[in-house]
Amino acid sequence: MAKVCIKKYHAHIAALWLCCILFLAAYCVDALFLTSNKLEHNLLSLLPNNHHMEDISQSISGKVIILLKHENQDIALNALNQIREKIKENRLPIIEQSYESMAEDYTTLFKSLYPYRAGLLSENDRKGLLEGQSKEIVEQAMLEAINSFSTLGPVNLHQDPFYLFPGYVTSFQKDQSIEIDENGNLVVRHKDELWTIFQGNLTNSAFSFKTQDAISANLMPLLAKFQHQGIHVSTIGAVFHALKGSEQAKNEVSHIGVLSMLCIIGLLLLVFKSLALFRIVAAIIISAVVVGIACCLLIFQQIHILSLVFGCSLVGVCVDYAIHYYCKIYGVRNLDDRFDILRKLTPALPLAFLSSCVGYLLLVFVPFPGVQQMAILTSTGLLGAFVSVYLWGPYLVRMNNQKLPIVGEKINSLLHHMINFGLKVKLNSLLTITMMIVFSIGMAKIHFEDRLQYFQPLNDRLKNDEELFKSMVSYDHSFQYIKVQDASLESVLQRIESLMPDLERLKLQNTISGYRSIASLIPSERRQQENRILVKTLYQENLQSLLDKLNINEISNASSFDLNGPLLATLPDLPEGWRDLIQVKENLIIAKIVLMNVQDPLVMVDFIKKHPNIQYVDPVNEYAELFSFYRHIITAAIILVLGIMAVLVSFYKNVKMMIEIISPIILSMMFTIGLLSCFGFPLTLFHILGLMLVQTLGIDYALFLYWKEKGSNLLANALTAITTILSFGFLTFSSSPAIHDFGLSVFIGILTCFFITTFFIGKPMQTGGLK
């Protein structure tokens, strides 16, 4: 009764579905392009909410440094001004870090610290006073007093006769390489050549595609023009690395994409000699993409551009549904029964859809916002495609009582010959043994790769630029740090100070080249008290002799030395470079001790063990752990989908049938892993992602073969395999490791899976289809 009802109202339901799709399409266009901008561009928003990732994002993405050199310095200066104008004109997300603003920030800071000077000592002065070696401090003070080439500032015998505060201030000026020219521009002299420096900070993340696009479209052509004019240009900053990486990936994917699309269209035209297939292909893909994006936007309120692109690519596999549908229209006896093909596709198509949908939906449990978006987009997209096949298929394609076109027929006949040949020579056993051997050898050699450096190899030219800059100035680009947190500023500072002796030892052992913490600038109140005692002793023991030597007897007001004033108990306004060393989050004071050039991370791990309640953070390593975790999750998802599929088929048929359907898929995935390992490829997350696609499509091949009609054509599976290889397998040629790994895994997996399922399940007597 229900079936009759559905048949009767099928056309109405199909029309209603069309209205739904049109409505959802309008919603997507509006949400993404018109009234609201729900398209997310920042790459880091794909990652889980992790403070360390935010930290690394802020620290590494911030800097933009451009070095300019020309024999004629005026030309380099002109280029610098053009960069400034370009940033201003095009409102690029870069703020120049000018000498004036830096100097002003530091002036404000040190002015605010001056009243507390008795508690502020440079590390050298403190060390000298602790060791009772005040002679050098006294000598330096005498020199400053008489010398017109004073190195520590104005003579201030009334308030700071030993120049301790200027000593403290200048101790923070580590790098003296960068100079300022008469116009306030930053310059650096290196090997008798003068380089002009543009230094700025990004106002947006370097991993934001919007930032990258803005810089790529405006700044990069200008820099290219400079190089053409003979100006030597060097660029330093994460944004330039990100730009290079994404440019390369975009170019490759678009070239490979265009090539594969042309190949697929050519192949389908060659096989069917008709454009009718493209009608159902277009309808199914559009409905899948629209439903997927709309559901994603409704659930997440926004969608990341990468989730959109990658999700749409995965949804693209629903083109297989159209191919399966279209291959069934040939040789139909009753042309009037437009629902005949749907019957032929059942239960293979619903089961195939179910397995793919569940597989993709499982990814929703992966704690990555980007992956969750992709999971929803893909699974709901497949649902949209599946509904469209059942509702629109009968109206979009006319049935045909003719045989397949000649090319299709030849492929079909070739596949049948292949199956018969396989049966004669007992190919199944031979293939199974071979694959198990390859897998075993591969498992002996298997190794995994999760390091960020592997997936994102740095551009050689940019690396050289960075090395050049490092050789010019003390430019430490460090990501590793120790995290110290507590309820009050005083306790955080005291804990950092307690770590300092051990950090100094690490410096002496060359485990680190240095460290930077807020406690170097702002000592704890306890440390300030200690410093004051040292300073008081210095005054008591040496002030009179200093004055005698200078022949001065007029300083008598000891209160002007501010030795007993209030202690500095709150943080002043910190300049750039210090601000990110301390922050308040949820009533906690969190401080970072940035470690320079960590040579041996294991030593740092031991260091942390000795000091409880602090945390060693290595964001680059955390990325590797994240990739590893993600790899394990996807592997688990693959196993889970196979398990679900096994239960479904066992429930629908029996265990024997289940083994026959599942085993070729498992074998081909094992063979893929084995072969990759045999050839020395380290197994990565992207290989596993490729295997997930292989599994999804492999299940489809197996199901459609198993439930094929007696004497029906095998063309659909062959075409879907070839189109998949053309779409994804071509990515093997990418030079981006992640894309290459994904493509290679899909290429080997799909090829193997297609042949194995054809040999194993394609046997004429082993069909479960409708009679």
Next chain:
Amino acid sequence: MKNLNFVIATLFFLCLSFVTSPVYSSLSHFGHMKINEDTLLKATFKQQRFLQGITRPILSNGEMLLLGNKGIIWETKNPFSNRMLITHRGVYRIVNKKPRIVSKTGNNVIMSLISKILNGSLTDGVKAFNVNILSRPNAKRWKIELTPKDKKMQSFVNNIKIEGVKFVQSIVIQHANGGKDIITMENHAIYVGEERDKILSPEQERWLNG
């Protein structure tokens, strides 16, 4: 804080360079002498430092060696001995006969100025100052006042007055904090060739040549 060092160093250079460099065209009638690259100027100096709130000045004296376009060795002899080396690379203190960098850059506007002055380009170098000629035209004794244009520099130095005849004889630096340095230079002597080599030790020459 280091800026002051360079302000003063610059001012010294500036003053002393009036005898070494081509100057503003309006100053060109001054009868100062240009010191070429291989020429050494030796002079003695006396310095009085007036500090705010302290009535008696701090006195010091010593000797100055200026090698054209290279740099200066400023040697204080009293109240205690100390040697400073000032070149376009920076300011050094001579410790155990070796220059120890005191400041390589600091205020780089000044460093650039020094560099230009050392290279004989005073016109460019003095761009950072307003120059006021205090002496009468064609007077044998000339006197100028330099006022920093830059606000940062103004926060260290109010003005500098230089006077001389053939050589710079007096420099008065009025500090922004109320202090004042009066440097008087005497006994100027020029040395070239072998005479220069007798005065300037190989070690000193090495320091100046970097």
